[in-house]
Every structure is written in structure tokens, then in C-alpha cells.
Amino acid sequence: MKTPKKIGLFGFGTVGKGFYENLKKYPHLAAQIAKVCVKRLDLPRIGHELYFTDNPEELLGDSEIDIIIELIDDPDAAKTYVEKALLAGKDVISANKKMIGESLQNVAIWHTSFDSSFLYEAAVGGGIPIVNAVDGFFRDQEITEIRGILNGSSNYILTQMQLHGWTFEQALKEAQAKGFAERNPLLDVSGIDASYKLSILAYHAFGEVPSMKSFEIESIENVTKEDIKRAKTKGRKIKLVASLKKTNQEISCSVKPEMVGANDEFYSVDFENNAISVETLISGRHVFVGKGAGAMPTGSAVLEDLKRLLNGYSYQVSNRIKTLA
Incomplete structure (x- = not known):
């Protein structure tokens, strides 16, 4: 059996919990949540077996974390976390449509400049696999x-x-x-x-x-x-x-x-x-x-991106440009 990939999860709100609940349904998937970064540690939370922190660097600076999943509602912080994670060689999944939509020039550069993958199915259409x-x-x-x-x-x-x-x-x-x-x-x-x-x-x-x-x-x-x-x-x-x-x-x-x-x-x-x-x-x-929208549909889209990452998938926008040309 493969050594499970370790996940650093940003955010444990509606979508974060939905992803967590969906991930529990696949115990044989070669990935597990190692740390969760949240704004407030004092809030009561389900899944107390998870490790919670309010320090982003505990996830971004951890060399043992392979994948960053960003599910927060702050587009500026999300952009910072995504870029730092990619620079550190980590694969990234996001559901932040505002951050991605406003930063598509950066996203295009990230896709061509880093070997790591950046996927965001959950940012468009919830559970519909349109991207x-x-x-x-x-x-x-x-x-x-x-x-x-x-x-x-x-x-x-x-x-x-x-x-x-x-x-x-x-x-x-x-x-x-x-x-x-x-x-x-x-x-x-x-x-x-x-x-x-x-x-x-x-x-x-x-x-x-x-x-x-x-x-x-x-x-x-x-x-x-x-x-x-x-x-x-x-x-x-x-x-x-x-x-x-x-x-x-x-x-x-x-x-x-x-x-x-x-x-x-x-x-x-x-x-x-x-x-x-x-x-x-x-x-x-x-x-x-x-x-x-909703916890489970959007959480399922994040989970599907995780499965694609584990199979080595990355977006092929550059190939589409060549094909259309």
C-alpha cells in the first residue's frame, strides 16, 4: 500500500467540513489530513481527532505536508497561501472562485511555472464537474x-x-x-x-x-x-x-x-x-x-480533485491553446 499523502487543510467551515465528511467515506484513499488551519481555535468543532492550529506556517512550512487544500473565504489570504504552497513544491486544491477569478493572470503563470498541480473544480458549479x-x-x-x-x-x-x-x-x-x-x-x-x-x-x-x-x-x-x-x-x-x-x-x-x-x-x-x-x-x-452549492456537493468536488492529484493530474490549458492555434 502507498504511503498516504499528508494534507494541510485551510478552513473548516461549510465546505471544509463537507470535504472532511466525504474523505472519511474513502478510508483506503492514499491521503489523510495532517493539520487544519483555522481563524479561531476557541470554537467547538467536530472531528476532534484532527490537529487544529491558527498558524498558517505550521502547514506551509511543514516539509511532510504534500498537499494544501484551501477552503477559506478570504481571497487575499487564499492567494498568499496558494502561492507559498506552490513555491514550496506542494500540490494545491482551492474552492475560492473570487481569488481565482480575480487572479487568473497569476493562475496562468502558476500553471506554467510550477511542477506542482493547482486544481479548483469546486470553484465553479459546486458538484458539477465542469472545469x-x-x-x-x-x-x-x-x-x-x-x-x-x-x-x-x-x-x-x-x-x-x-x-x-x-x-x-x-x-x-x-x-x-x-x-x-x-x-x-x-x-x-x-x-x-x-x-x-x-x-x-x-x-x-x-x-x-x-x-x-x-x-x-x-x-x-x-x-x-x-x-x-x-x-x-x-x-x-x-x-x-x-x-x-x-x-x-x-x-x-x-x-x-x-x-x-x-x-x-x-x-x-x-x-x-x-x-x-x-x-x-x-x-x-x-x-x-x-x-x-452546499457542504456535500462542493466538498465532493474537492475530493474528486484530490483523487485526480493522487493520479498525477494537472490542467492542460497550454495544450488547448496549441490545439486551437
């Missing part, structure tokens, strides 16, 4: 368009407005009460969260880092009860749709509420679910649907 699909399965195909419902909080709010005739404010309170929206929901409802995920997909689909300043972004805060009623009378629903197209070497990116009819693949995707459609020249359209 792996675009990077792997579709690597040798030309992708022309990607559309998606990429934010479960916004989709849950719009679904409740559709079902109950609620205002945005009423639906938001419900989403917060159920844990589908943060106390400060700005990133979700504004469309910015989805734009981070869209930029990551653009990087893997086209091998380019789009300028987020060029994104057309519109918040669902502007959707009214009257808009929902109007859509309903037409047999349609309003969804926050992220769209990515490449025409004549130009990439266009938008995140905005759209009316979708019953013939649209997103029409029946409700509540906190996500959906992503990938259009290719060779094999046509492919639609992925699944849980876009």
Missing part, C-alpha cells in the same frame, strides 16, 4: 459558447419569487434563513459571483484571460414581482444566466436576468441547482445539471 469536462473531455474540441446558471443563491431567490409571487426582499430572507444566501448577499445577487466562475470557464475554454471590466453584469435586485408575473403569462421564467461566446476571435461575457421558455434547457432548473451548457463545433451541445 474537468472543459479542460479534459472537450480539450480537443472547439468550444463556441458556454451558458450557465452559476449561482444557486440567485436561482433559489428567483424560484421562490416565481412560486409564491414574493418580492425580491421576501425571497432573499427565505434564502438566508435556509442557508442558501449569505448575510451579505451582494456577490451572489449582483451577478459578480457568477462572473468569477464565467471568467474561469473562459480561461479553460479559450486559453485566454478575459478582462472582467468588459463583462456585462446585471443584478437580480432589479427583478420585480411584475416582471415575474409578465414572464409567467408568457409561459416563461426569469433566470440569472451567465453567457460566454467567442466570435471572430472576440470573447463576450455577460451575467444578467433572462426570460427562458419551456424549450430552454434552464427552464426546469430551479431552487439552488446549477446548470451549464457547453456548445462545441464537433459534438454539439452538452448540458450539465446538479447541486451548485
Whole structure:
């Protein structure tokens, strides 16, 4: 049996606990958590057999730790930890879409400058394996368009407005009460969260880092009860749709509420679910649907990245650029 790889885990919140619970289901996997770095040591925690610390250097400076898994909500600290880990020769997994989306120029350099792998399936689409699909399965195909419902909080709010005739404010309170929206929901409802995920997909689909300043972004805060009623009378629903197209070497990116009819693949995707459609020249359209958020779906995506790491996998963006050229 292989000597287990040792994991340094940053963060033990919703996603961190979800990853931990998923990892326990695979006792024969050749990896184990050695240390967990958290902000506060005084909080009660499950899994007391784990070693907790509030000192990042206990993980980053430990030569026996092979893999760093970063699952915190601070994008600046996350970027520092990821870069230090890669410089130390450690493989890294992250779920921090804000850090990755805002640092794609750095990410592109990390992928070509370090022998270590940097994977982040959980940063886009929760439990939907879309980054792996675009990077792997579709690597040798030309992708022309990607559309998606990429934010479960916004989709849950719009679904409740559709079902109950609620205002945005009423639906938001419900989403917060159920844990589908943060106390400060700005990133979700504004469309910015989805734009981070869209930029990551653009990087893997086209091998380019789009300028987020060029994104057309519109918040669902502007959707009214009257808009929902109007859509309903037409047999349609309003969804926050992220769209990515490449025409004549130009990439266009938008995140905005759209009316979708019953013939649209997103029409029946409700509540906190996500959906992503990938259009290719060779094999046509492919639609992925699944849980876009939550402890277990996102934790499972982190676990799948861990399995890929243990099999020596790394992203192939540079090969896609060569293929498209």
C-alpha cells in the first residue's frame, strides 16, 4: 500500500467540513489530513481527532505536508497561501472562485511555472464537474459558447419569487434563513459571483484571460414581482444566466436576468441547482445539471480533485491553446 499523502487543510467551515465528511467515506484513499488551519481555535468543532492550529506556517512550512487544500473565504489570504504552497513544491486544491477569478493572470503563470498541480473544480458549479469536462473531455474540441446558471443563491431567490409571487426582499430572507444566501448577499445577487466562475470557464475554454471590466453584469435586485408575473403569462421564467461566446476571435461575457421558455434547457432548473451548457463545433451541445452549492456537493468536488492529484493530474490549458492555434 502507498504511503498516504499528508494534507494541510485551510478552513473548516461549510465546505471544509463537507470535504472532511466525504474523505472519511474513502478510508483506503492514499491521503489523510495532517493539520487544519483555522481563524479561531476557541470554537467547538467536530472531528476532534484532527490537529487544529491558527498558524498558517505550521502547514506551509511543514516539509511532510504534500498537499494544501484551501477552503477559506478570504481571497487575499487564499492567494498568499496558494502561492507559498506552490513555491514550496506542494500540490494545491482551492474552492475560492473570487481569488481565482480575480487572479487568473497569476493562475496562468502558476500553471506554467510550477511542477506542482493547482486544481479548483469546486470553484465553479459546486458538484458539477465542469472545469474537468472543459479542460479534459472537450480539450480537443472547439468550444463556441458556454451558458450557465452559476449561482444557486440567485436561482433559489428567483424560484421562490416565481412560486409564491414574493418580492425580491421576501425571497432573499427565505434564502438566508435556509442557508442558501449569505448575510451579505451582494456577490451572489449582483451577478459578480457568477462572473468569477464565467471568467474561469473562459480561461479553460479559450486559453485566454478575459478582462472582467468588459463583462456585462446585471443584478437580480432589479427583478420585480411584475416582471415575474409578465414572464409567467408568457409561459416563461426569469433566470440569472451567465453567457460566454467567442466570435471572430472576440470573447463576450455577460451575467444578467433572462426570460427562458419551456424549450430552454434552464427552464426546469430551479431552487439552488446549477446548470451549464457547453456548445462545441464537433459534438454539439452538452448540458450539465446538479447541486451548485452546499457542504456535500462542493466538498465532493474537492475530493474528486484530490483523487485526480493522487493520479498525477494537472490542467492542460497550454495544450488547448496549441490545439486551437
